[in-house]
Structures are given as C-alpha cells and as structure tokens.
Amino acid sequence: MSEPLPTPAAPKQRKPDWIRVKAPMGQAFSDTRALMRRLNLATVCEEAACPNIGECWTKKHATVMILGDTCTRACAFCNVKTGMPRAVDPMEPQHTADAAAELGLEHIVITSVDRDDLPDGGAKQFVKVIEALRRTTPKTTIEILTPDFRNKADAAIEMIVTARPDVYNHNLETVPRLYPTIRPGARYYASLRLLETVKRLDPTIFTKSGVMVGLGEERLEVHQVMDDMRSADIDFLTMGQYLQPTPKHAKVMEFVAPKTFEAYAAIARAKGFKLVAASPLTRSSYHAGDDFVKLRDARNAELARKAAATVA
DSSP states (O other): OOOOOOOOOOOOOOOOOOGGGOOOOHHOOOHHHHHHHHHTTTTEEEEETTTTTTHHHHOOOEEEEOOOSSOOOTTTTOOSSSSSSOOOOOTHHHHHHHHHHTTOOOOEEEEEETTTSTHHHHHHHHHHHHHHHHHHOOTTTEEEEEOTTOOHHHHHHHHHHHHHHHHEEEEEEEEEGGGGHHTTTTTHHHHHHHHHHHHHTTTEEEEEEEEEESSSOOOHHHHHHHHHHHTTTOOEEEEEEOOSSSSTTTOOOOOHHHHHHHHHHHHHHHHHSSSEEESSOOOTTTTTTHHHHHHHHHHHHHHHHHHHHHHH
C-alpha cells in the first residue's frame, strides 16, 4: 500500500502593493544602527520588525526600547523575544539621552518590553530615562509607550506622570473580543483605566493609544474601541495594519484597504480625537515628532476657541 502524499503547505499570503516598503539601506541607516550598538541600546524598530525602519533610520529617527530586549509575555502579534530578561542596565537612561543628543532628536519615543519580573514593572527606569533626557537634551520632547504594569499600575503610573513626559502612550492593540488569543497576558479595561488615570493625574499630558486591524475584528467593534478611548479622554488614536512577523504568530485575517483606513479616520475625528493617524503602515512611533507638533497645535486651537467663546 502506497504512503499517502504529504499535505501541501499553504501558499504564503501575498501582501498587497500598498503594504510594501523599500529595503533599508544607505549611510544614515548604517550610522543609526552603529550608534545603537555602540550605546548597547535595543530598539523596537528592530525587535518588532517594523516595516518603516528603513525610512525612519535613514532620517535618524529611532524608538529606543528600554529594560532590555526580552519580554516576560508572549503576545500572539509581537516579534519581541520572550524569556527571562537580564538585569536592568543602570547605564541605559544616560545612553538613551546620549543617543538622542547624537541623533539631534527634537522628539523621542521611548518604549519597553513587559517586565513582570520587576517589583515596579520597570516604571523607575522610565523615570530615570525621562530625567536623563531632561538633563542632556532639555529641548527634546518626550513620548513614552509603556506596558500595562499588570498588578502594579497605580504606583507605576503615578511615578511616571510625576516625571512629566509630554506624551503618554499605551496601546490597546485590538478589540476586547480578541484579547484572549491576541493579548492573553493583558486586560482591555485595565489598559483603558491606565490611560484614564494618566489624564486624571495630569490633564496637560497628551494621551495616545493605538490599535491594529486585520486580526478578524468587526468594524462596529473598532468603533466601540474608539468610543471607549474617548470616554477615557484619549487625545490621539493611531491605527495600522497588522503584519504577521513569523509563521508562529497570529495570521493576518484581512489586508485592510487604504480607503477603509480613511473611513475609520473620519469616524474617529468625528468622535472628538485631537489627532488621528490611520493608514496601513501607521505604527505608534511613525512620524511621532511631526504628529506631536500637530497635537500641540490642535490643543492650542481648542483652547483659543474656548477662550473666544467665553469672551463672547
């Protein structure tokens, strides 16, 4: 009896034209990579396999990922490696500030892995990085993208808010229904409360959050996430296409067309966000410096309208 033929492998999903990017190259790209290696800094650009790394690093924009390159969680969408992290590097805050100075950054984004192994979840390291940046490059505006600090959020948030970053970002990532499979270590409403707490503690800090689409979410679910964000007084929404980093990660259920992103953006603006960035290649820190200027201008315009209405 003959052996059964092996089941053919599923064909690799072809990316649409609108999701393709140029391969990273050039001297500025190489210089940015060399700087990160010299200062022993990890970047989310590399670790998360960001599709925009070529464009951003060529412009000498890099998002530093503090607290090492190893995460204590294993989210189904994320390419950052999972395991037992190394000890926190005491030189990391100053090295981050040195990188900002050498790159000449007007705006810097600082993110991190999840560090559930640390008593404070890594919050003190965020504070130390903010303080080092304020000392070394006082004109650089600071945006942080933090984890949820599971079971230690209140103390962690208060500590970081006291250090006064210009923007506090924490991504909801997806709709609540998909959390058990896509973001199993986190809780949707805990993430919402985190951002709500930032605003309550210091209303002058801009808050920001992002979601990925293409994971199997329904449009009405995305609209509900927008409503939840506005209830938490989140200022800035980012929305981008999920891309599967490896065959082991969650599959792309849909490549969302640019026109659908435009429709989502229009709905989000109507719901009252100060700023919306929605496109297939949008990521949390993509064009963050330019977006910060727009965000600040939007707030100033809103304050001017309120002042004029009061006078009238």
